Amino acid sequence: MPLLAACGGSQEARKEGTTSGKDAAKILPAFVASNVVTPDIPSKNGSPVGFTKAIPAAELKTSVPQKLGSGGKLTAMTPYWGTPPKGNNPYYTAMNKAIGVDITWQNQDGVTYDQKLGAVLASSDIPDIVVVPDWNLTGRIPTAINAKFADLGPYLSGDKVKEYPNLAAVPSDAWQRGIFGGQLRAIPMPASYVTGMAAMYRKDLFQKEGYAVPKSPDEFLSWAKSATKARSKVWACDDMKWTALQVFGVQPGGDKALWWNLEGGKLVNRIETPQYLEALEWTRKLYAAGVVHPDAVSGKSGGSAANRFTAGQVLVYNNNISDWWGKTAEQRTQNPDFEMGVIDVFGPDGGDPTLWAGQPGGMFSFISKKASKQQIKDFLALCNYCAAPYGTKEFMLTAYGVEGTDYTVKDGLPVKTQQGVNEVSSTYDLTGNPAPYVAYPDFPDITRGIVEYQQRMGAFTKKSSFYGLTVTEPTRWANLVDDFEQLEDDVVRGRKKISDVQQAVSDWKKRGGDDLRAWYMKLLDDNGSAS
Amino acid sequence: MSHSTVPRSRAEADTPTKTPTASGGTTGRRDTGRQGRIGFWVRLRRDRTLLLMTLPAVLLVLVFNYVPILGNVVAFQDYDPYLSDNGFVAMLQSPWVGIEQFQRVFEDSQFWHAVQNTFVLFFLQLLLFFPVPIVLALLINSVIRPRVRAVAQAIMYLPHFFSWVLVVTVFQQIFGGAGVIAQTLADHGVNGFDVMTDPSTFKYLVTVQMIWKDAGWGIIVFLAALSSVSNDLYEAAAMDGAGRWRRMWHITLPALRPVIALLLVLRVGDALTVGFEQLLLQRQAVGPDASEVLDTYVWWNGIRNQDFSYAAAAGLIKGLVGLTLVLVANKVAHLMGEQGVYKK
Numbered sequence: 087m088p089l090l091a092a093c094g095g096s097q098e099a100r101k102e103g104t105t106s107g108k109d110a111a112k113i114l115p116a117f118v119a120s121n122v123v124t125p126d127i128p129s130k131n132g133s134p135v136g137f138t139k140a141i142p143a144a145e146l147k148t149s150v151p152q153k154l155g156s157g158g159k160l161t162a163m164t165p166y167w168g169t170p171p172k173g174n175n176p177y178y179t180a181m182n183k184a185i186g187v188d189i190t191w192q193n194q195d196g197v198t199y200d201q202k203l204g205a206v207l208a209s210s211d212i213p214d215i216v217v218v219p220d221w222n223l224t225g226r227i228p229t230a231i232n233a234k235f236a237d238l239g240p241y242l243s244g245d246k247v248k249e250y251p252n253l254a255a256v257p258s259d260a261w262q263r264g265i266f267g268g269q270l271r272a273i274p275m276p277a278s279y280v281t282g283m284a285a286m287y288r289k290d291l292f293q294k295e296g297y298a299v300p301k302s303p304d305e306f307l308s309w310a311k312s313a314t315k316a317r318s319k320v321w322a323c324d325d326m327k328w329t330a331l332q333v334f335g336v337q338p339g340g341d342k343a344l345w346w347n348l349e350g351g352k353l354v355n356r357i358e359t360p361q362y363l364e365a366l367e368w369t370r371k372l373y374a375a376g377v378v379h380p381d382a383v384s385g386k387s388g389g390s391a392a393n394r395f396t397a398g399q400v401l402v403y404n405n406n407i408s409d410w411w412g413k414t415a416e417q418r419t420q421n422p423d424f425e426m427g428v429i430d431v432f433g434p435d436g437g438d439p440t441l442w443a444g445q446p447g448g449m450f451s452f453i454s455k456k457a458s459k460q461q462i463k464d465f466l467a468l469c470n471y472c473a474a475p476y477g478t479k480e481f482m483l484t485a486y487g488v489e490g491t492d493y494t495v496k497d498g499l500p501v502k503t504q505q506g507v508n509e510v511s512s513t514y515d516l517t518g519n520p521a522p523y524v525a526y527p528d529f530p531d532i533t534r535g536i537v538e539y540q541q542r543m544g545a546f547t548k549k550s551s552f553y554g555l556t557v558t559e560p561t562r563w564a565n566l567v568d569d570f571e572q573l574e575d576d577v578v579r580g581r582k583k584i585s586d587v588q589q590a591v592s593d594w595k596k597r598g599g600d601d602l603r604a605w606y607m608k609l610l611d612d613n614g615s616a617s
Numbered sequence: 618m619s620h621s622t623v624p625r626s627r628a629e630a631d632t633p634t635k636t637p638t639a640s641g642g643t644t645g646r647r648d649t650g651r652q653g654r655i656g657f658w659v660r661l662r663r664d665r666t667l668l669l670m671t672l673p674a675v676l677l678v679l680v681f682n683y684v685p686i687l688g689n690v691v692a693f694q695d696y697d698p699y700l701s702d703n704g705f706v707a708m709l710q711s712p713w714v715g716i717e718q719f720q721r722v723f724e725d726s727q728f729w730h731a732v733q734n735t736f737v738l739f740f741l742q743l744l745l746f747f748p749v750p751i752v753l754a755l756l757i758n759s760v761i762r763p764r765v766r767a768v769a770q771a772i773m774y775l776p777h778f779f780s781w782v783l784v785v786t787v788f789q790q791i792f793g794g795a796g797v798i799a800q801t802l803a804d805h806g807v808n809g810f811d812v813m814t815d816p817s818t819f820k821y822l823v824t825v826q827m828i829w830k831d832a833g834w835g836i837i838v839f840l841a842a843l844s845s846v847s848n849d850l851y852e853a854a855a856m857d858g859a860g861r862w863r864r865m866w867h868i869t870l871p872a873l874r875p876v877i878a879l880l881l882v883l884r885v886g887d888a889l890t891v892g893f894e895q896l897l898l899q900r901q902a903v904g905p906d907a908s909e910v911l912d913t914y915v916w917w918n919g920i921r922n923q924d925f926s927y928a929a930a931a932g933l934i935k936g937l938v939g940l941t942l943v944l945v946a947n948k949v950a951h952l953m954g955e956q957g958v959y960k961k
Contacts, residue, residue: 204923208698226699226923233699317803319795376809380794383814385901399795456702561697568922569727572905581816581904 101232101267104343104557106613110262113239113270115247120255122147123477125523127537131544132443134278134522136537137476138530140499143489149252149478154467155186156460162189162215163206164516165196165222171509177487181514184483185471187464189215191513203227207234214457215465217516218272220263220448221340225565228558232267235452239270241466250466252473252480257521263447263556273469274447278522279553280544281338281431281441284407285329289427291401299429302436303333303368310377313401322377324391324403327369327578332431334365335440342559342567343552344445346606353551353603353610357570357591364434366587369578383579395426402429407536411526416507428539431546443549451517469518476525484514485525499528551610563602566594689936692718692929711926718930728931730906731914734820738891738910741824747884749828750835751877755869757836758843773833781894784830788822789813813899816907823895842876843869878955886943886958889935911935 127136170193182188192213194202200222206212207230218231247254257276264272287299297313300306310322331339337356338344345356356362372378379400382391395403396417410426417424433439453465474480486493492506502510526533573590576582695714700707722728753773760766790796794811802810812822846868854864893912900908911931919928950957
């Protein structure tokens with residue numbers, strides 16, 4: 087009997103496709119805006135809002151007047167970029183106490199998170215809470231999510247969300263992304279749909295050498311050749327593939343549904359576009375010219391790219407623009423002259439670029455299907471607490487930790503101590519967030535710079551056909567594009583040719599790409615686009 | 618290293634299952650005449666203490682080596698582990714697809730690349746790696762002062778205890794594009810030195826890494842064999858006027874022969890296992906065309922891409938070829954008059 091029940095349950099949970107329109111409206115939580123503090127920089131062109139002014143402790147508001155947690159225990163698996171802090175540190179203790187839930191973190195290396203996720207979800211013993219970034223929704227992970235995680239609809243749909251006011255202030259388009267397999271399964275981390283990926287340069291070193299910021303792909307290449315001085319251990323850039331894909335107007339590579347766009351009545355996948363090949367070709371030229379740091383050639387990207395950048399070994403690298411603040415805050419303690427800036431995305435000919443919108447929610451928190459009602463409520467208490475907006479006591483504790491231990495107040499500004507830098511980072515932060523914002527009161531200019539970059543880029547940003555939707559592909563086609571990222575990396579490093587990509591695309595069509603196109607077309611006809 | 622760890626664990630795995638018969642065998646040999654007459658139950662009663670003592674080990678082997686073999690059925694399915702919370706129930710519910718997964722594997726050019734790389738690496742390791750510990754053991758054995766010997770041994774063993782992450786990082790710092798050698802060359806006007814990202818020489822790179830890390834560790838077995846050679850033999854040979862080379866040729870090497878043959882058989886049986894972590898760590902640096910071997914191929918498709926049935930099919934092919942190789946190698950060892958791994 088339990089076997090049969092499991093069978094029936096899982097069949098229903100394995101729903102393919104997507105949920106939008108009226109069906110989605112039935113399960114989406116109500117939206118109740120929160121206006122604790124008026125942002126110093128309002129949103130424009132889809133940008134996040136910015137907070138530049140620090141708020142004195144006495145003026146902080148309270149958004150969670152009473153503890154919602156029951157005192158229970160939860161385990162949580164999250165990606166972590168860097169060295170995870172030890173458990174039971176003052177920050178964790180204070181957070182758990184404030185939320186009323188005892189959370190044990192199981193941090194996994196964010197760079198190789200995709201390799202852990204499939205195996206963990208296939209086991210019978212998964213942590214209570216699992217955080218999944220949308221770029222890890224590859225292969226059969228969406229199917230696994232539909233099968234393994236609880237429906238939050240009974241707790242959050244419609245007005246029920248009002249029990250959790252901070253979650254009620256999460257924008258509806260982010261919630262829409264949290265619908266997996268027909269049910270509201272995820273607490274989404276709202277994100278601005280405008281790209282957060284940016285090419286950043288060492289402003290201090292550019293000024294010292296008298297370099298002008300390049301304004302087109304050709305300019306970049308010739309500048310890079312002149313700026314590379316391998317003898318003195320300086321290379322012009324790190325791996326620039328992500329930037330190249332933006333420059334040449336390729337649809338984003340994170341969420342698989344966004345790979346498709348309707349062009350002239352036909353759905354076209356990013357890998358079929360000439361822009362895709364152009365972007366790879368330009369990146370290949372950079373590698374061939376020897377202007378990319380050798381360690382990037384050997385594939386050690388991610389966190390270490392930023393280290394090469396701060397060490398002055400590369401002058402330009404790309405990453406999430408939040409590094410602008412993160413790296414500056416980190417470096418200024420040792421090097422007061424450290425200054426970096428952002429290079430606006432230019433078009434293929436140096437003109438305006440064509441950018442594609444990312445998804446309005448890009449990181450998801452799930453709770454296991456096996457969790458009890460009380461555990462689900464504890465999970466929501468955690469998310470509600472962490473989603474507190476800027477200007478509240480809850481935000482302050484979540485983002486800065488314990489005063490005196492994790493940060494001190496200098497000239498009215500919160501400044502993290504070394505302990506705070508080590509311990510207060512991307513754990514609680516991933517499990518709930520208010521509407522997209524940038525708030526670095528310690529560096530108001532950088533806050534302004536980040537928001538304004540996204541406002542400028544937002545003006546060039548278009549939404550593609552499946553923007554805003556979370557799609558579960560049929561498993562028989564779920565593995566079709568798995569190896570394209572590897573192929574890209576091989577091509578740009580000169581180990582494979584552009585013609586190999588063309589061959590892979592024609593194989594992809596034969597092995598199911600064209601069938602998948604028809605499937606997406608039907609999905610689009612049935613559901614319409616969310617945007 | 619694959620040669621030393623894998624065969625050793627296999628040997629350990631074999632020991633407990635064999636122990637009861639072995640003990641029975643020795644007693645049997647002592648009173649050969651009666652062996653046929655002792656009944657099964659009598660022997661069971663007599664050896665019950667020994668049997669009880671081996672039981673935990675046998676259970677471990679059953680649970681961790683034999684039960685997982687059943688999982689190979691997913692190679693004939695379109696296995697979806699997310700169908701149920703229990704992997705075995707999910708197996709029951711997954712649809713059967715016959716040999717479709719095997720067809721997919723054989724049609725995949727990446728698979729054949731992996732097979733080719735595996736064999737190339739195997740032969741390179743056999744040629745370049747395998748003799749190194751023997752030579753080192755002979756060298757160490759000729760050192761007389763115990764102190765020098767101990768220090769030399771310690772230095773040779775040490776790299777074995779470094780993780781592959783560390784080894785690859787050390788190599789990157791020395792031979793990488795921003796490493797010591799590249800930097801020194803750049804100072805003298807030679808640019809572009811980077812052996813860490815050169816796919817064409819990758820096979821030599823990994824073999825060299827392997828030698829650096831594990832050749833020292835590999836000498837232990839040979840040293841043990843050498844220590845069992847009686848000094849009388851050397852003295853007698855020396856008395857008869859045999860020089861250093863003659864003594865090595867006629868005494869030392871024959872003493873090592875059974876061990877070399879045994880390790881060779883084990884190595885050939887393990888031919889398709891040429892390293893996993895070491896190659897996975899450097900996959901990005903040279904691309905899968907140069908670095909993919911069967912083990913990383915199975916891992917990539919099974920764990921990274923969650924295409925479990927496909928990976929199981931590829932793994933099963935590897936297992937069957939490996940089994941054939943063990944049988945053949947063992948047969949060859951018997952023909953050469955050596956013990957091999959087992960005898961009927």
